[in-house]
Amino acid sequence: xxxxxxxxxxxxxxxxxxxxxxxxxxxxxxxxxxxxxxxxxxxxxxxxxxxxxxxxxxxxxxxxxxxxxxxxxxxxxxxxxxxxxxxxxxxxxxxxxxxxxxxxxxxxxxxxxxxxxxxxxxxxxxxxxxxxxxxxxxxxxxxxxxxxxxxxxxxxxxxxxxxxxxxxxxxxxxxxxxxxxxxxxxxxxxxxxxxxxxxxxxxxxxxxxxxxxxx
Amino acid sequence: xxxxxxxxxxxxxxxxxxxxxxxxxxxxxxxxxxxxxxxxxxxxxxxxxxxxxxxxxxxxxxxxxxxxxxxxxxxxxxxxxxxxxxxxxxxxxxxxxxxxxxxxxxxxxxxxxxxxxxxxxxxxxxxxxxxxxxxxxxxxxxxxxxxxxxxxxxxxxxxxxxxxxxxxxxxxxxxxxxxxxxxxxxxxxxxxxxxxxxxxxxxxxxxxxxxxxxxxxxxxxxxxxxxxxxxxxxxxxxx
Numbered sequence: 001x002x003x004x005x006x007x008x009x010x011x012x013x014x015x016x017x018x019x020x021x022x023x024x025x026x027x028x029x030x031x032x033x034x035x036x037x038x039x040x041x042x043x044x045x046x047x048x049x050x051x052x053x054x055x056x057x058x059x060x061x062x063x064x065x066x067x068x069x070x071x072x073x074x075x076x077x078x079x080x081x082x083x084x085x086x087x088x089x090x091x092x093x094x095x096x097x098x099x100x101x102x103x104x105x106x107x108x109x110x111x112x113x114x115x116x117x118x119x120x121x122x123x124x125x126x127x128x129x130x131x132x133x134x135x136x137x138x139x140x141x142x143x144x145x146x147x148x149x150x151x152x153x154x155x156x157x158x159x160x161x162x163x164x165x166x167x168x169x170x171x172x173x174x175x176x177x178x179x180x181x182x183x184x185x186x187x188x189x190x191x192x193x194x195x196x197x198x199x200x201x202x203x204x205x206x207x208x209x210x211x212x213x214x215x
Numbered sequence: 216x217x218x219x220x221x222x223x224x225x226x227x228x229x230x231x232x233x234x235x236x237x238x239x240x241x242x243x244x245x246x247x248x249x250x251x252x253x254x255x256x257x258x259x260x261x262x263x264x265x266x267x268x269x270x271x272x273x274x275x276x277x278x279x280x281x282x283x284x285x286x287x288x289x290x291x292x293x294x295x296x297x298x299x300x301x302x303x304x305x306x307x308x309x310x311x312x313x314x315x316x317x318x319x320x321x322x323x324x325x326x327x328x329x330x331x332x333x334x335x336x337x338x339x340x341x342x343x344x345x346x347x348x349x350x351x352x353x354x355x356x357x358x359x360x361x362x363x364x365x366x367x368x369x370x371x372x373x374x375x376x377x378x379x380x381x382x383x384x385x386x387x388x389x390x391x392x393x394x395x396x397x398x399x400x401x402x403x404x405x406x407x408x409x410x411x412x413x414x415x416x417x418x419x420x421x422x423x424x425x426x427x428x429x430x431x432x433x434x435x436x437x438x439x440x441x442x443x444x445x446x447x448x449x450x451x452x453x454x
Contacts, residue, residue, distance in 0.1 A: 039256075043254070046254060072262065075292065076262040076263070077254060078253075078254070079256065079258035079260060080258040080259060080285045080289075081288050083253065083258075083260065083261070083289075084259075084261050084288050084289045085288070087261065088292060122288060122292060179284070180285075
């Protein structure tokens with residue numbers, strides 16, 4: 001596959017994210033009912049469906065414009081902390097991409113790092129706080145490591161998805177220190193964090209999209 | 216006058232807090248917008264908060280007051296995505312108390328920085344009364360030396376110096392250029408600024424407590440007389 005991600009591929013990523021979220025909505029909500037307010041699946045389905053409607057509704061121009069539109073749509077439709085954090089992720093990605101209709105490997109890497117750093121700055125969470133950062137931070141670290149090791153973009157994104165899954169599962173024994181689950185204290189241990197679960201879906205959807213591009 | 220944006224997970228909660236706070240002021244009211252709920256349920260929405268801030272475009276700055284959890288997170292994103300550029304601050308004060316302090320402060324014409332400080336300190340009044348809190352901390356005020364005018368008067372209000380008379384006192388103090396301070400000499404609390412409703416509440420002044428009024432400035436004696444008259448008349452509560 002080419003070492004670039006076109007705006008079409010980015011749109012495919014978002015479509016795939018939306019359909020995976022829909023498929024796994026009940027599981028996300030189940031996770032959230034253990035340590036939250038049992039609406040993460042519903043909220044993410046609503047938000048990603050709005051993104052798909054936005055994509056289907058009209059032209060998006062550059063990668064920057066696409067990512068900004070996705071971010072604002074998620075902020076206004078997901079609701080609560082998840083909406084602000086996913087919105088920040090895409091807004092920061094958009095702010096840190098060249099004004100173009102495609103991204104090369106290092107541009108994608110930079111944009112993803114900027115997105116994750118934006119989420120960290122917004123939510124003041126770090127790895128181990130039992131949040132989406134536990135999936136996202138290892139993912140972008142693995143991506144950079146693999147690219148630095150000379151792996152192709154496709155393989156590097158696959159490594160990122162693996163790291164996100166491991167990071168997601170690492171939240172299970174943790175006690176939440178951020179977000180509403182933190183009010184539960186010790187009782188939050190023993191459950192995967194729903195935000196880390198949806199974040200792992202986001203990275204897996206990117207890996208699947210790029211993997212498909214090669215076929 | 217500064218503007219106020221109330222950010223809450225619940226529209227009913229925000230409306231009630233606003234109504235409660237507006238009980239404290241008479242006449243002109245500060246511009247207030249509510250950004251509450253998300254996607255038809257409980258939650259906060261950064262785009263709605265950004266619109267609320269932008270909607271207050273003619274004001275001298277905006278104080279954003281938040282309730283639980285994601286309200287601060289959404290508000291900080293809202294400050295980035297709003298289209299207006301005038302100053303806006305997010306308060307760390309408790310929702311109901313900060314809303315009350317901000318409405319009173321804004322009505323009295325205080326600056327954004329002053330109102331933000333009032334809202335941030337809004338727990339102090341409660342702390343002076345609670346028996347389970349981390350300890351009372353009455354704000355220490357300085358510069359009470361050499362008052363140009365002063366007087367002492369006994370508080371006659373059965374409920375003491377509670378929020379409504381305190382708000383009236385702040386409004387009255389705002390009419391003078393002199394710095395006015397009150398001390399509860401009976402309880403040994405103060406002096407506190409008469410322009411701070413939270414400070415006044417922290418005096419925890421009860422009926423029959425002796426209040427000392429100090430003023431420093433060109434219209435000090437008129438200011439002292441005006442405040443003294445309020446105290447003597449029981450802040451209009453006894454008629």
